[in-house]
Each structure stands twice: as structure tokens, then as C-alpha cells.
Amino acid sequence: MRYFLVFLSLLILLISPFFGQIDISFANIFDTTKMDYQIFWDIRLPRTILAFFVGAILALSGLVFQTIFRNPMSSPFTLGVASGATLFTAIAIVLGLSSFVSFFAFLGSLATIVILFIIASRFHSSETSSLLLVGIALSFFYSASLMVLFFISNLQESYEIVRFTMGSLDIVGFKDTYLVILAGIFILFMVKYYQNSIKLLLVSYQFAHLKGCNVKQTNYILLISVSIAVGICVSITGPIGFVGLIVPHIIKTITQKSAHTLILPIFFYGGIFLVLCDLIARNLGTTSDIPIGVVTSFLGAPFFIYLIIKRKK
Amino acid sequence: MLKINNYDSLILRNISFELQNKNLIILGSNGAGKTTLAKVLCGIISSSCVSIENKNPSDIYGESRTKLINYIPPKLEIYDDFMSVEEFLEINKLYTHKSIYEVLQLLNIEYTKNKKCKNLSSGEAQLLLLASAILHNAKYTIFDEPTSNLDPIKIRNSFQILQDENILQNKIIITHNLNLAYKLGFDILFIKDGVIAFNDSSEQFFSDANLQLFFSDSVKKYDDNIVVNL
Numbered sequence: 001m002r003y004f005l006v007f008l009s010l011l012i013l014l015i016s017p018f019f020g021q022i023d024i025s026f027a028n029i030f031d032t033t034k035m036d037y038q039i040f041w042d043i044r045l046p047r048t049i050l051a052f053f054v055g056a057i058l059a060l061s062g063l064v065f066q067t068i069f070r071n072p073m074s075s076p077f078t079l080g081v082a083s084g085a086t087l088f089t090a091i092a093i094v095l096g097l098s099s100f101v102s103f104f105a106f107l108g109s110l111a112t113i114v115i116l117f118i119i120a121s122r123f124h125s126s127e128t129s130s131l132l133l134v135g136i137a138l139s140f141f142y143s144a145s146l147m148v149l150f151f152i153s154n155l156q157e158s159y160e161i162v163r164f165t166m167g168s169l170d171i172v173g174f175k176d177t178y179l180v181i182l183a184g185i186f187i188l189f190m191v192k193y194y195q196n197s198i199k200l201l202l203v204s205y206q207f208a209h210l211k212g213c214n215v216k217q218t219n220y221i222l223l224i225s226v227s228i229a230v231g232i233c234v235s236i237t238g239p240i241g242f243v244g245l246i247v248p249h250i251i252k253t254i255t256q257k258s259a260h261t262l263i264l265p266i267f268f269y270g271g272i273f274l275v276l277c278d279l280i281a282r283n284l285g286t287t288s289d290i291p292i293g294v295v296t297s298f299l300g301a302p303f304f305i306y307l308i309i310k311r312k313k
Numbered sequence: 314m315l316k317i318n319n320y321d322s323l324i325l326r327n328i329s330f331e332l333q334n335k336n337l338i339i340l341g342s343n344g345a346g347k348t349t350l351a352k353v354l355c356g357i358i359s360s361s362c363v364s365i366e367n368k369n370p371s372d373i374y375g376e377s378r379t380k381l382i383n384y385i386p387p388k389l390e391i392y393d394d395f396m397s398v399e400e401f402l403e404i405n406k407l408y409t410h411k412s413i414y415e416v417l418q419l420l421n422i423e424y425t426k427n428k429k430c431k432n433l434s435s436g437e438a439q440l441l442l443l444a445s446a447i448l449h450n451a452k453y454t455i456f457d458e459p460t461s462n463l464d465p466i467k468i469r470n471s472f473q474i475l476q477d478e479n480i481l482q483n484k485i486i487i488t489h490n491l492n493l494a495y496k497l498g499f500d501i502l503f504i505k506d507g508v509i510a511f512n513d514s515s516e517q518f519f520s521d522a523n524l525q526l527f528f529s530d531s532v533k534k535y536d537d538n539i540v541v542n543l
Binding site: 067070196199200201202203204206207209210211212213214252255256257258259260 | 355356357374375376377378379382383384386390391392393394395396397400401404405407429449
């Protein structure tokens with residue numbers, strides 16, 4: 001079963017660049033005179049790699065959030081971190097600072113995490129549901145601010161913002177992809193490096209303390225790493241919801257293993273999940289691509305609910 | 314040496330005592346502040362009043378703290394749904410040569426080895442906590458009500474382990490089970506209304522006069538056991 005899944009995933013990765021509005025034949029991708037060559041190397045391949053790393057980063061961030069905030073509902077999106085990044089990106093667009101969007105997105109996610117942490121330090125550890133409510137309130141506040149930005153921006157800017165908030169993997173060339181690959185490797189390295197602390201935190205904060213972990217410092221470092229990685233993703237693709245929330249749960253429920261052993265699988269299958277969603281979004285036969293967030297939700301939600309029902313039995 | 318000097322909090326007042334190569338039992342009614350005291354001693358609640366081997370447990374990390382002190386809560390709480398008994402014990406194994414299986418056998422719960430911690434009964438979970446303490450083997454181990462969820466056979470088994478001087482180093486045991494406290498024979502620290510009302514030998518504490526003074530008619534000695542008088 002396990003090997004079959006890995007095989008299937010690699011197959012999805014391999015075939016993904018070949019299908020879309022224009023199907024590419026394998027024979028043409030090394031022939032520089034054909035259009036297939038350019039579509040493959042400049043559009044499809046970077047896009048597939050981008051999808052893989054964005055999915056992987058979001059899924060792993062979900063795992064980190066769920067561990068640190070001790071709530072299975074937390075993810076960069078449910079706690080408002082991605083909306084913070086979105087808002088700040090929109091601000092950058094309105095201010096005409098389009099070349100600094102990555103930096104602004106990072107600021108947005110970092111600011112949200114700082115707010116969450118300040119508020120969380122006032123709660124007892126048993127009150128994580130309050131934190132989730134704070135995250136939801138923040139998201140609403142951010143979307144309201146985004147609305148204000150729509151009103152004060154001109155037509156060109158507001159169109160840019162709308163396209164951005166829909167989330168899209170449309171890129172040309174490898175420039176943006178490199179940044180996301182770096183972010184992906186960075187977050188994977190950080191989580192792997194803190195694997196032992198995560199294992200302790202999966203028991204409880206008190207337990208981690210008793211086993212010698214510097215709980216506060218570990219939490220700060222992991223959350224800042226996540227906000228850097230998520231900030232970079234959001235600045236390039238816009239918000240893509242649901243991946244961070246459901247992929248860790250899906251992997252946990254299927255494998256029935258403790259989360260600290262699932263860092264690599266969650267990273268890998270998070271990536272595969274988004275590549276698959278993107279593959280579907282590009283091949284539904286519509287005149288233009290369906291926003292990726294629509295597919296992740298359509299595919300993810302029913303499967304997620306199915307797993308929850310099955311688990312309760 | 315474990316030392317706490319003039320500790321004050323909302324419920325505790327002027328708590329001071331020292332412990333050197335000895336075991337201790339902490340008694341006191343519900344809400345007297347025993348768990349708070351335990352958390353202060355192990356640095357979960359930070360305070361400048363505590364020192365263990367001249368170090369403050371809330372200021373040090375890693376090995377320098379884990380070697381000194383461990384706290385075993387009354388209930389096993391694990392956030393992760395799928396952590397197995399073996400995985401949980403692996404992260405607890407620090408300063409002992411005993412194997413995980415050996416310790417599970419000692420507590421007669423070797424059949425739980427591959428179970429998920431979430432699926433254990435409350436008694437099994439409590440024994441798992443005792444197992445984790447043995448595997449951690451810190452210089453001082455604080456047990457917070459180690460027998461509250463156990464059936465009589467398991468209480469007896471745990472009693473023998475807590476009594477055995479070769480299994481753990483210095484033990485601080487918070488309990489409501491007066492008979493357990495009596496039979497262990499460790500020194501007694503009794504907290505009443507936020508202050509230390511008694512801190513001396515077991516023999517003195519369980520004298521008829523003191524039992525009458527601290528518990529009025531609710532307990533009595535019967536056939537060399539302390540029983541609750543119902």
C-alpha cells in the first residue's frame with residue numbers, strides 16, 4: 001500500500017507538466033525549435049515544482065501550528081497568518097511597491113504571529129479554542145481592511161489584488177520557483193532539526209519543560225520559520241487555503257502514527273496534493289484555469305469529512 | 314540538596330524546607346497548594362526561591378535540569394492521538410540502564426507496549442507515568458497522587474516500587490492515601506491553610522494525638538493501618 005502510494009505520487013509528479021490546455025508530447029521537450037519545448041521548460045515544469053513546494057510548505061506549517069497551538073483546527077489560514085500576508089501584499093500593491101511584495105507578505109505573516117503569541121501568553125494552555133477564535137476575528141479584520149484597500153485603489157490595482165487573493169500558480173520561468181524551493185528546504189530543515197522538541201511538545205508543554213526543552217524559545221523559532229516560509233509562498237501564489245489544515249490530518253489518520261514520525265510524509269504528500277489539485281484545475285476543459293483554491297477545497301473537504309466520520313467510528 | 318526558601322503565592326505562605334538524600338511525603342487537603350508547590354519545585358512555575366544543587370530549575374535547560382528533577386502529574390495527558398506506549402517511554406528514558414520492557418514488566422503492564430497511550434485505562438496510564446519516572450531517573454522525582462486511579466492490587470505493587478530504595482533516588486510524594494504515607498515511613502510535610510503545619514518524622518505525624526489534631530475523627534489507626542473512618 002505504502003509503496004503503491006509513493007509510486008502513484010511520483011507518477012502524478014511526472015505526468016503533471018505534460019497535461020493542460022495544450023498537451024505536450026514527450027518527444028518534443030528536448031527539441032528547442034518546437035513550442036512544446038518552451039511551454040514545458042518555462043511554464044509547466046516551474047509550475048509543477050512551485051505547486052509541489054508550496055503544498056509541502058503549507059502542509060508542514062499546518063503540522064507545526066497544530067503542535068504548538070495544541071489545536072487540530074489550527075493552520076496558517078485558520079489563525080489568520082495567511083490573511084495577514086495577503087493584506088500586506090495588497091498594501092504593497094496599492095503603495096506601488098510591487099517589487100517588495102515578498103517582504104511585505106513576510107511582514108504580514110510575522111505581525112500576525114506576534115499578535116497571536118502576545119494574546120496566547122495571556123491564556124492558559126487549556127484555552128486554545130480562544131486562540132482559534134482570535135485567529136478567526138483577525139481574519140475578518142484583515143478582510144475588512146482588504147475591502148478598504150479595494151475602495152481606495154484604482155481599477156488596475158484592485159484587479160491585481162483580486163487576482164492575487166484568488167490564489168494562483170501562474171508563473172513564468174524559474175525565478176519565483178527558486179525562492180519557494182529555498183523556503184521549502186529551509187522549513188523542512190528547521191522542523192527536522194527540532195524534531196525531538198516537537199516530539200516532546202506533542203505530549204504537553206509541561207512535559208517538554210520537564211524533559212529539558214526550552215519551550216518558549218523553541219516555539220518562537222518554529223513559528224518565525226513558519227511565518228517566513230508561508231510569507232514567501234503567499235507573496236508568490238496568493239492564499240491557497242485548506243492544504244495546511246487537512247493534509248496533516250489525512251496523513252495522521254491514514255498512517256495512525258504519532259505526528260513527529262510523519263514530518264517527511266506530510267511534506268511530500270502535501271506537495272503531491274497541490275500538484276494533483278493543480279493538474280485537475282488545468283484540465284477541466286474550461287477556457288481559463290479554475291483558481292487552485294477551488295480545487296483544493298472541492299477535493300479536500302469531502303475526503304476530510306469522510307475521514308473524520310470514519311475515525312469517530 | 315533541594316531547597317525552597319520563603320516561597321509565597323496566592324495560596325501558599327512562607328514555605329521553606331530542605332531535603333538532602335531523603336524522601337518526603339507531602340500531605341494536605343484538596344486545594345491546599347500541594348500541586349502548586351510541586352510545580353514551583355520543578356521550575357514549571359518559575360520562582361527565585363527554589364534551588365536544587367545550587368541551581369534554579371526554571372533558569373536551566375536540557376540535561377542540567379533533567380538530571381536534577383522530574384515531576385509526575387496525577388494524570389497522563391498527551392496531545393498526540395497516535396503516540397504509542399513505547400514511543401512515549403523512549404523519550405522518557407534518560408538516566409537509567411533499565412530497558413523499557415524491563416520496567417513495563419516490573420509494573421505488570423508489558424501487554425500495553427504497542428498500544429496507543431490514548432487507549433489506556435486510567436489505571437494503566439497512571440502506571441505508565443510511574444514507568445516514565447523510573448526510566449527518567451532524576452535525582453529528585455515528585456509524584457503527584459501516584460495511586461489515585463489504581464485498584465488495590467496496583468496500589469500495592471506501586472507501593473513496593475516507591476518503597477524500594479534501589480529503583481529511584483529521592484522521592485517526593487504528594488498523596489491523599491494516608492495509609493500509603495504511613496507504610497512508606499518517609500518524613501511528612503503537612504500543609505494546612507497555606508502554611509507548613511508539620512514537618513517531621515512519620516512516626517511523630519502518625520501518633521494518635523497528631524492524627525486527632527490534623528484529621529479529627531475522619532481517620533483512625535486499625536491493625537497498624539490508617540483507615541478512613543466512615
